[in-house]
Amino acid sequence: MxxxxxxxxxxxxxxxxxxxxxxxxxxxxxxxxxxxxxxxxxxxxxxxxxxxxxxxxxxxxxxxxxxxxxxxxxxxxxxxxxxxxxxTIYSYPEFLYEQSKDKTRVVIGGSHGKTTITSMILHVFKYLNIPVDFMVGAQLEGFETMVHLTSENEFMVLEGDEYLSSPIDRRPKFHLYKPNIALISGIAWDHINVFPTYQNYVEQFLIFANSLTNGGIMVYNEEDAEVKNVVEQATSSIKKYPYSTPNYAIENGTTFIETSLGEMPLEFFGAHNLQNMAGAKWICQHMGVDEDEFYEAISSFKGASKRLEKIAENETTVIFKDFAHSPSKVEATTNAVKNQYSDRTVLACLELHTYSSLNADFLKEYKGTLNKADKAVVFYSPEALEIKRMEKISVDQIQNAFEREDLIVYTNPTEFKEFLFSQKFENTALLLMSSGNYGGLDFNKFKELV
The missing domain is CATH 3.40.50.720 (NAD(P)-binding Rossmann-like Domain)
Structure with missing residues (x-):
């Protein structure tokens, strides 16, 4: 072709x-x-x-x-x-459906966690040497591309993004895949430039739940009230499998979970990631992987790219960068780092970079999201607002939205970098959250600091 x-x-x-x-x-x-x-x-x-x-x-x-x-x-x-x-003109998701319409399609949806869950599933199948077709939203260690297509593989694993399909097709991407097996990890309002109300956003997930093939399987996070409500409302003929956060313990900075193989240490951490693992486990089991095989494989999973990615570490300091930018992701990531490193000072830095995060009306959604950090910094660029032709926001608006009196706010990238590199990082966990780069921050420089 x-x-x-x-x-x-x-x-x-x-x-x-x-x-x-x-x-x-x-x-x-x-x-x-x-x-x-x-x-x-x-x-x-x-x-x-x-x-x-x-x-x-x-x-x-x-x-x-x-x-x-x-x-x-x-x-x-x-x-x-x-x-x-x-x-013949296809949008990206339309073409992926065409390539997989004779396969068993597994679609992972949710406002947060979908890249990590998809990555976990692919890690397990690679570890077990079972080939599958896939599309995932991050470059994964050990995988040459983010998309893999064949004629012969039985399964196609797709990360189900709720954003629009193309300039001439305004449907969310995950409405086009018609899954045989699906998962919803969480629902938290995002993409407000496309979905102007919370209810309008939630409705997209109900459409997704009703798009499964007849008799399809829906795996869902029962700890998320909105997800549970959506799945219960679904009128399609589907089988429903809830999951929740498994029991775990943290010992000397390592997370352990109870498994059929006994107590097992993990390479990743955070309650939200353990919840993601529980969802990935259900999906893998529905794809034919037994529980023991899953745990053996997942024990070596280090995390998806840019999701709590460790960029530097020594005996007293650890530095992570994370793609988190929406309120739910910021809160979950900050909480995970503080829980994992409870005896260290957590310095959390967030860049407001996306259309939603820079919207004056949406800012209130960030209330309390950085509360678990010992020190919290927010960076945003007034120039980004101009480029996006958005209403100006002030430092006061940022501080009021987060409802944290000691919040430090920077709008100048040079001043932010000077602040960051003047810090003493002993006994510290530094968390850098952004879908951008703080106006030109070189993340490699942190390797020289520790």
Whole structure:
């Protein structure tokens, strides 16, 4: 097949391009900018566009399909030409469904935890040497790409994102997969630029629950009241399997759980991650993995990329970076670090970087999320607000929203970096939470500090 990608440089899009190239498809693509690591990875396979920009002449009747990325606009010249020629145009999730419609589709959804749960499942199957097709939202250790597609594998494991499918398809991605087996990990309002009310956001998960195939299996976090309510409301004919946080203990900075194999130490920590593990266990069992095999495999799981990723450590200091940015993720991550390192000073730094987190009306959702930290810092860039054409927010608004009188707020990246590198890190757990980089922070420099 000849397939052309409009906006090939995105994290998800370039991984799909690489997966299809590996499958033997002929791939072309366009984008107006491509950054690392997408650039090097596309270049290595000869898939990097010769020039940046959009070129109508690339769109011909010789193409079997167009895959349209979210980065493109509805008036993209290549898209308009494809529509004019009547070519088959897929969104990213539509195409993944086409590739997996004859497989058993396993879809992991939720406002938080879905990348980690998907990563845990894939880790278990890799450890047990059982091949599966997959799409996951982070680069995993030991996996070449975030997408893997074959003709022969029985299962397709998909991370089910609730964000929009494409510029011309405003449905959430996870509505298009029609799972045979699904999971919902948690529901906490996010993407307010697309889902303006909490109820509108929750409704997307009910649609997802009702999208399972007849007789499908729904695994769900019963400790999340909203998830439980959604699953109970689902009218589709599905089997329901609840899970909850398993019993655990922390000894000398290591988390232990009780298993069928006895007490077992884990490489990861945090109540939310143990909860994620419980969900992953149910999914793996429904995919044919027995309990003993699961525990043996999960004992070596270190965590998903950018999720409580340890970037430096010595005898008295540990430094983590984490993708957390939504209120529920910030609170869970901060609490996990404090619980794990209760005898250390926890310095939690959060960058408000996304559209939702920089919205003045949404800020109140962050109330109390940093309370477990001994010292808390929030960084945001007024320039980011200008670029996103959003209403200005003040330092006072930030402090009032978090309801923490000693909260330190920075808006200048240089001043934030000076503060950070002037700290004494002995007996400290430093937590850096952001989907950005604090205006140019070099995370590698922390390795020189410890």
């Amino acid at each position: 000849n397939i052309h990608f409009i906006a090939v440089g995105g994290s998800a899009m370039h991984n799909l391009a690489l997966a299809l190239y590996q499958k033997g498809y002929k791939i072309t693509g366009s984008d107006d900018a491509i950054f690392e690591p997408s650039k090097s990875r596309l270049e290595a396979k000869g898939l990097m566009p010769k020039d940046f920009g959009w070129f109508e002449e690339k769109i011909t009747t010789n193409l079997d399909a167009i895959i349209l990325g979210m980065h493109a606009k509805a008036d993209n010249p290549e898209l308009l030409k494809a529509q004019e020629l009547g070519l």
